[in-house]
Amino acid sequence: MATGFQMVMGPRPGEVARVLAAFAAFAESRAVPAEARRALLVVLDELLTNIASYGMAGRADGSATVEAVVSPDALQVTLTDNGPQFDPLARMAPDTTLSVEDRPIGGLGIYLMQHLVDEAHYMRMGDQNVLVITKRLPAGASPELEGGL
Amino acid sequence: MEVTTRTQGDVTIVAIAGSLDSITSPQAQQAIDAVVAHGARKVAVDFSTLEYVSSAGLRVLLSLAKQLKAKGGALRTFGLNQTVREVFEISGFATILSVYPGEGEALSGL
Numbered sequence: 427m428a429t430g431f432q433m434v435m436g437p438r439p440g441e442v443a444r445v446l447a448a449f450a451a452f453a454e455s456r457a458v459p460a461e462a463r464r465a466l467l468v469v470l471d472e473l474l475t476n477i478a479s480y481g482m483a484g485r486a487d488g489s490a491t492v493e494a495v496v497s498p499d500a501l502q503v504t505l506t507d508n509g510p511q512f513d514p515l516a517r518m519a520p521d522t523t524l525s526v527e528d529r530p531i532g533g534l535g536i537y538l539m540q541h542l543v544d545e546a547h548y549m550r551m552g553d554q555n556v557l558v559i560t561k562r563l564p565a566g567a568s569p570e571l572e573g574g575l
Numbered sequence: 576m577e578v579t580t581r582t583q584g585d586v587t588i589v590a591i592a593g594s595l596d597s598i599t600s601p602q603a604q605q606a607i608d609a610v611v612a613h614g615a616r617k618v619a620v621d622f623s624t625l626e627y628v629s630s631a632g633l634r635v636l637l638s639l640a641k642q643l644k645a646k647g648g649a650l651r652t653f654g655l656n657q658t659v660r661e662v663f664e665i666s667g668f669a670t671i672l673s674v675y676p677g678e679g680e681a682l683s684g685l
Binding site for chain 1: 626
């Protein structure tokens with residue numbers, strides 16, 4: 427499909443950087459609005475670093491697949507990984523009202539992800555974690571229709 | 576990601592360009608630590624060429640805020656795009672890192 431993106435990530439250093447760069451190029455080539463592209467890059471950085479740090483820890487066969495599809499009204503990303511069961515949507519929210527001195531470093535990534543996307547669904551399918559996230563695109567953006575007709 | 580600094584009076588303006596994420600944050604942390612080590616106390620961070628910031632980048636900014644606070648300094652930020660602003664608001668950073676629209680407002684009274 428002309429609007430699709432698919433990339434497999436292994437347990438090697440530099441994999442998150444490789445996927446983020448390719449995803450940014452994909453989103454730009456499909457004329458995805460900058461705000462949606464940037465929000466998804468934040469989300470992917472959070473999710474992929476999580477998978478690289480925990481899901482793939484100590485596993486030579488660790489693998490994650492990132493797929494994305496652009497439609498006129500949404501950008502949908504599916505993340506599949508073979509790490510231990512982990513539902514990022516079940517995490518507790520951090521206390522964001524603490525003052526700067528009292529705030530623990532870290533713990534915000536999953537919370538950011540949940541708020542930057544419009545929909546998120548988690549499933550455990552066999553030995554795989556599957557997370558489907560959707561970012562709605564502003565009306566009229568219709569990326570793949572522009573210039574294609 | 577690129578960090579550049581310039582001074583205006585006793586204020587150090589730190590511009591962060593590109594993306595501030597898990598990949599670039601170690602390099603950004605080094606640059607920020609160097610700014611504080613060189614004696615900067617009043618810092619204004621210019622985000623006008625920053626694409627996005629993720630939680631790894633927020634950690635760097637929080638570290639800067641804590642270092643400056645410990646030394647009796649001050650931190651302001653300006654030039655946030657919509658995504659950076661959203662991340663600041665969701666995370667609560669908008670209330671702990673003083674956010675101003677532009678450089679003029681950020682430097683006024685700092």
